[in-house]
Amino acid sequence: MSKSLSSYRYLLLRRLTQTVILVLFVLASSKVVNVLNGDFSFALFLDKLPLADPYAVLQMFFAGAKITIDVLIGAGIVFFFYALLAGRVFCSWVCPVNMVTDLAGFLRRKWKIGESGGSRNWPRSIRYWAFALGLILSLVFGMTAFEMISPIGIFHRGIIYGMELGWFVIVGLFLFDLLVLKNGFCGHICPLGGFYSATTRFSLLRVRHIKDACTLCMLCKDVCPEKQVLHLVGKKDGIVESGECTNCGRCVEVCDDDSLKFGIRSSKKFK
Ligand code: SF4
Ligand code: SF4
Known part of the structure; x- marks a missing residue:
């Protein structure tokens, strides 16, 4: 592909x-x-x-x-x-x-749109x-x-x-x-x-971040519809814990560094 x-x-x-x-x-x-x-x-x-x-x-x-x-x-x-x-x-x-x-x-x-200041929060x-x-x-x-x-x-x-x-x-x-x-x-x-x-905070399917692979391009945060859930990017290894993540996969597919992946919460391979 x-x-x-x-x-x-x-x-x-x-x-x-x-x-x-x-x-x-x-x-x-x-x-x-x-x-x-x-x-x-x-x-x-x-x-x-x-x-x-x-x-x-x-x-x-x-x-x-x-x-x-x-x-x-x-x-x-x-x-x-x-x-x-x-x-x-x-x-x-x-x-x-x-x-x-x-x-x-x-x-x-x-x-x-909204990038020239005055964007609402x-x-x-x-x-x-x-x-x-x-x-x-x-x-x-x-x-x-x-x-x-x-x-x-x-x-x-x-x-x-x-x-x-x-x-x-x-x-x-x-x-x-x-x-x-x-x-x-x-x-x-x-x-x-x-x-x-x-209600989905503890579901098995999670996005995982591998810090050492990350080049801090921040493409993931650019496309994520819930970018507050990606606060760990560039800072530490771990899973996206928040249930606000929709598992849309946009962060995973735009990451050129393979620093974000889908996996199962408790799997050894995932760690
Ligand atoms: S899967 Fe979607 S919602 Fe979840 S962190 Fe990635 S881009 Fe954001
Ligand atoms: S259910 Fe989810 S995708 Fe559908 S309108 Fe509400 S927030 Fe948006």
Whole structure:
């Protein structure tokens, strides 16, 4: 593989995964092929295996909705897959909104927007407050608060039934990330991103940094959507501990020095 293609290998795989998931939803909803039927809150794989968004199920619980056993099992499967094994990969490999915010981030870097001073620095903890607010509002209003306005649901419905007014949300989100705040929505605001950040701290799949191989080019920090998680780069050996890392692989694929690698947390080879 040429170097240029190899420095996009995970990005291309992620786009493929995200696109295949959307296509499977469309095919199931138009009754062509029933592999993945539903949406990003609840879906059935091969008409048998339930998969549910644990944060959506938490909102249902707070809203007082009846939670069926298959929804509970689906939420458990998804929760433990990310929390124990894969980390916050929902955000970089599954969620369709990531394609929009990544594009805004890419153009922001390319056009050097926000680099001439005055760039905003919002706390990344807003997403944890948004997560809690989503639950409180669900309790108060008796409805799944974030699901009602989630750009993830809007994107999914737009792909299946037509985007119409959903364009305002998707384009607005794109412009917000492009012009107002770098990695604005996914890196600061999204409560589902906050939920996965808080619950994937101990997952097995991690990025590891090898300090002696690092030439301090800082390409990794340039492309990382959560660059605060790379504070160890150039300073010490170790794994990226934070659950805010999405395991997107951008840092790994752009590193010319092989100083960043994917691996399993406890493997000897990894050490
Ligand atoms: S932060 Fe939210 S919108 Fe962004 S990729 Fe994650 S779940 Fe999707
Ligand atoms: S540390 Fe690497 S894998 Fe994690 S979010 Fe940043 S670029 Fe992606």
